[in-house]
Amino acid sequence: MANESEMPEAGAMAERTTALARAIRADALRMVHRANASHIGSSLSMSDLLAVLYGGILRVDPARPDWAERDRFILSKGHGAASAYAVLAETGFFPVEWLETYCQDGSKLAGHLTRGVPGVELSSGSLGHGLPVGCGLALAAKADGAAYRVFVLLSDGELDEGSNWEAILFAPQHRLDNLVAIVDYNKIQSFGRVEEVLNLEPLADKWRAFGWEVREIDGHDHARIAEALSGAPYEAGKPTAIIAHTVKGKGVSFMEDLLAWHYKSPNDEQLTQALAEVAAANSAGREETA
Amino acid sequence: MRNTFVSTLCELAERDDRIWLLCGDLGYSVLEKFAARFPDRYVNVGVAEQNMTGVAAGLAMAGKVVFTYSIANFPIMRCLEQVRNDICYHRLNVKIVAVGCGLPYGTHGYTHHGVEDVAVMRALPNMTVVAPGDPIEARLATHTLAEREGPGYLRLGKGGEATVHADEPVFQIGRAIPVREGGDVTLIAAGAILAETIRAAELLAERGISAGVISMPSIAPLDVTTVLEAAARTRWIVTVEEHSVTGGLGSAVAEVLAEAPATGARLLRCGVTAGPYSVGGQAYLRGLNQLDAAGIAQRVASVVDMAGARAGRR
Numbered sequence: 001m002a003n004e005s006e007m008p009e010a011g012a013m014a015e016r017t018t019a020l021a022r023a024i025r026a027d028a029l030r031m032v033h034r035a036n037a038s039h040i041g042s043s044l045s046m047s048d049l050l051a052v053l054y055g056g057i058l059r060v061d062p063a064r065p066d067w068a069e070r071d072r073f074i075l076s077k078g079h080g081a082a083s084a085y086a087v088l089a090e091t092g093f094f095p096v097e098w099l100e101t102y103c104q105d106g107s108k109l110a111g112h113l114t115r116g117v118p119g120v121e122l123s124s125g126s127l128g129h130g131l132p133v134g135c136g137l138a139l140a141a142k143a144d145g146a147a148y149r150v151f152v153l154l155s156d157g158e159l160d161e162g163s164n165w166e167a168i169l170f171a172p173q174h175r176l177d178n179l180v181a182i183v184d185y186n187k188i189q190s191f192g193r194v195e196e197v198l199n200l201e202p203l204a205d206k207w208r209a210f211g212w213e214v215r216e217i218d219g220h221d222h223a224r225i226a227e228a229l230s231g232a233p234y235e236a237g238k239p240t241a242i243i244a245h246t247v248k249g250k251g252v253s254f255m256e257d258l259l260a261w262h263y264k265s266p267n268d269e270q271l272t273q274a275l276a277e278v279a280a281a282n283s284a285g286r287e288e289t290a
Numbered sequence: 291m292r293n294t295f296v297s298t299l300c301e302l303a304e305r306d307d308r309i310w311l312l313c314g315d316l317g318y319s320v321l322e323k324f325a326a327r328f329p330d331r332y333v334n335v336g337v338a339e340q341n342m343t344g345v346a347a348g349l350a351m352a353g354k355v356v357f358t359y360s361i362a363n364f365p366i367m368r369c370l371e372q373v374r375n376d377i378c379y380h381r382l383n384v385k386i387v388a389v390g391c392g393l394p395y396g397t398h399g400y401t402h403h404g405v406e407d408v409a410v411m412r413a414l415p416n417m418t419v420v421a422p423g424d425p426i427e428a429r430l431a432t433h434t435l436a437e438r439e440g441p442g443y444l445r446l447g448k449g450g451e452a453t454v455h456a457d458e459p460v461f462q463i464g465r466a467i468p469v470r471e472g473g474d475v476t477l478i479a480a481g482a483i484l485a486e487t488i489r490a491a492e493l494l495a496e497r498g499i500s501a502g503v504i505s506m507p508s509i510a511p512l513d514v515t516t517v518l519e520a521a522a523r524t525r526w527i528v529t530v531e532e533h534s535v536t537g538g539l540g541s542a543v544a545e546v547l548a549e550a551p552a553t554g555a556r557l558l559r560c561g562v563t564a565g566p567y568s569v570g571g572q573a574y575l576r577g578l579n580q581l582d583a584a585g586i587a588q589r590v591a592s593v594v595d596m597a598g599a600r601a602g603r604r
Binding site: 121131139163170 | 330331336338340341346347348349352353354375379380
């Protein structure tokens, strides 16, 4: 998976990431169904982001998960673990069969992302932890003259946590242009719509005011995701924030944009329908029209 | 102790370029020495302890040995979940240094009284908890924690603590330091209250009570063997700490004694009991909690005398 730092050939990459996103969604659906687990909506909203990251952006090597020069990917929204484990398995960090153990007794794969699984950098699950740790990694890379980049994927709801804003102040102060924060902005948090609980808007302006270079994109458009992530850093000394507008439950019609699928697990019938919809989706994550 | 800590850290950083120091916008007149000598490995993170602790975790994940520094509760309680999840859970090489623990910031009020920190820190997995008793122990503890893999907590007084040890003692994690022999009572102290504890033993001697003193800088892991030997040797074990009697050294020793085969030894816990609403200097607050030498001696003498009187009646 070690990729060239320049933009990979667009067509081949799109094909690869589209297939990868389909596999991630299907795996995550099967995992939460088998385990009767929650958070499928959160896993689906970030599946395209993960597919592009692991399918063409991150300089990582599944054969050497501890390779010193690897890019660091931190999933701060640890409740999206199902799709994060799925992308690691699908890209060869560990056998795909392990996914069947998700949330089972004695498994390595906990319901929130847990270190000890090849490719997982940080155990997460409590919100607001990833970006400060990402700042530390980026600061170390600067101090060591290392070339790796640090990517932190956050949820929108977790931006309620003050610790993130401490880190958002810190990164520009220390000119951490090797740091990329990605917000999976699916507009629904644990117990309500973001705008009704604690409105984040104007979100891009907030990051800009704190000194970040910001790109707002459709978080399901693989070409736009790849372009936005490849371009960072946009300005020397400035960290990058990618605000990815997404849909919670993306790719499964009856899950999309519904709070309930933060908690519910599909039954057998729902799983069959969901898998069929995912299999039929095109590169933009939309269902193909017949 | 804080100056000893910083001097020691400078020596260590000279030899080991993995050592970093982060502070949460505190350390005026203390940390400048390190900042001037190692500007590339010093960060004032700002008044942002959660981020400080997360940044420390990230640096440690990249191979650094990171010390975080602030006053009393700030580097542990404000950011307790970062300490628990990011540092302890990941067994990272981050050493948290809290200065002014206990009651040295007494006049500042309860927000600045570090009197529950040991209870909190010793409950965390993989965390080594060390409370040095004097500047010599502080120097040795800093060395030991820097060299020891994994999370550490260094509980320091504020400054101006007297040197207790005449010679450099053997300092090891999980090992107590014997200070004074005594046949009736064993006083076990952790942290800067050690000097008062030794004076209490001298006062007790004047009253005909022979009190031994043990310094127990390593609270987690505790030197269980030394506690049990003392319990076999003397009728009373007395713990002394500038910390709540709940959850600290006294509780750790109580846990050992409660589960040990019957030794016949009784336990007295001396610690902070007066509650959060008292204002005053360290000496005043120590007196209020009977944590000055006279207060400790008085409490010890009263239980020993009472036990003696009861035994006499039988």
